Amino acid sequence: MSLWRLEWLRLVRTRRWIALVGVYVFFGLLGPVTARYLSEILSFAGGELQGATIEFPPPVPADGMAQYVSNVMQIGTLVTVVVAAGSVAFDALPEMGIFLRTRVPQVLRILIPRMVVTAVAVVVAFVLGSLAAWYETWALIGTLDARAVVAGVAYGSLFLVFVVALVAAVAGRAGSVLGTVMVSILILLVMPVIGIADAVGRWLPSYLAGALGALPSGAARPADYLGAASVTMAAIAGLTWLAVALARRREL
DSSP states (O other), X not given: OOHHHHHHHXXXXXXXXXXXXXXXXXXXXXXXXXHXXXXXXXXXXXXXXXXXXXXXXXXXXXXXXXXXXXXXXXXXXXXXXXXXXXXXXXXXXXXXXXXXXXXXXXXXXXXXXXXXXXXXXXXXXXHHHHHHHHHHHHHHTOOOOHHHHHHHHHHHHHHHXXXXXXXXXXXXHHOSHHHHHHHHHHHHHHHHHHTTSHHHHTTSGGGGGGHHHHTTTTSSOGGXXXXXXXXXXXXXXXXXXXXXXXXXXXXX
């Protein structure tokens, strides 16, 4: 059995794909509903304060995708980090690490299938969630520009591939699953802080995370994300090389 097939079977049989698809599709279905009925939800929760009534403008189609992105790029990214760490940190269980390293001559052949399969699973889950949000937005609020949505999905997918590559690089140093998750989340939290300055932030991978929310609203153009996309692709290549190098060094 090839390592590629083994990784696919492990993803399916451990039910990790359910966690990914479930989270992304859940928020894809929830986001447009929240955008459409936000005022009603808040009124039921106590929307009046000392006689003052809080009123919201009528929802527009872009609000459905914005709600989806605001939720999924937090919870969904966290789930992605956990699932990716459980896959790429194969040395976390010494028995597993020794078993693989003594039977596979190159660590590259161990790590790459785990990274690629995880990245594909995450992207598929994100796309399914985006399609669910797109459909519900159309059904509840109105139509969206298809080109803007497709571009936003592409940029968001690229960001999630970066997340997987980042986790793989961290795993080569941290070793344990918990350590990999904590360090990866810390790095992902620091990036938006560094990107507060717009001149810096628009070049960071984290800038791509909001593309699906901004593009349908007309707040940005697809070309505005090309710089961040170029940096992200270079970062993915660099992090993949670093992950392999650190995993190989662990053999010594």
